[in-house]
Amino acid sequence: MDTAQQAQHAARIAEQGYTVIEGAVSSVLVGELRAALDRVEREHALGYAASRFEGYQTVRIYNLLAYGEPFWQVPLHAAVLPIAEQVLDPELLLSSLSAITLGPGQEGQPLHEDTQQIPLARPRPPIALNAMWALSDFTVANGATRIIPGSHRYDGPPPFGAELPTVAAEMPAGSVMLFDSQLWHAGGTNTTAERRYAISCYYCVGWMRQQENQQLGVPMELAARMPRRLQELMGYSVWRGQYGHIANRDPIELLGRERTTQMIWDDRRVAALASPSAAEP
């Protein structure tokens, strides 16, 4: 995807709260991810979730990075990450990576938005972006995500349990729907005999606390084997040269890598904070 197409997707997210990238993911990767989800579910004897929100007929697998390849490819995907960087922040973080497998009979989820606990007035610039990876065809019948286009501009989240007209985000397997966390949405109802496979790859701005604590949730030996950009997205990084530091060091050094970040206390950076023109070389 070229930069003009990326900009078009970013503009659509700003206007309507979401965009769909069809054909973003190869059928090979879709197949690998589905097989890996089935394997993890089997090996860890995972069952249905235990709350209405998560879905009594839904298997949720959290902390997916801890299960190794091929999940590592998801947050880094070239068709998606540059758009998220553009919409949110070049120094964005992965907030969570989880699978949402809707089983037959799963009822519709309550409408919500993904940052409704955050105590900031709405509408606001995007602070989190959900990339919903369709690993099955998403159809009305199997519970395609329901959305209310434009609702990212509303001044609050939906009242709990509200029944409102929604649109089904139907898309072929291999598509990714990117939406501003403020968009009102919900998982649909699965009336088919098949499972609806999806991965939610949820990014946030670099200054925000991540939903999943990946630095503790993913063993450090495993994290050390990941590509550097993924390590940074997990939180082995420092935002604007300050947030996330350990005694003025970049946590990426814990994984045996050299830091490239210029820390805030470097004289030139401090001068730039006081007076931006002072930072000119």
Ligand SMILES: O=C(O)CCC(=O)C(=O)O
């Ligand atoms: O499964 C879906 O389509 C949406 C799920 C969702 O929005 C959530 O669990 O927060």
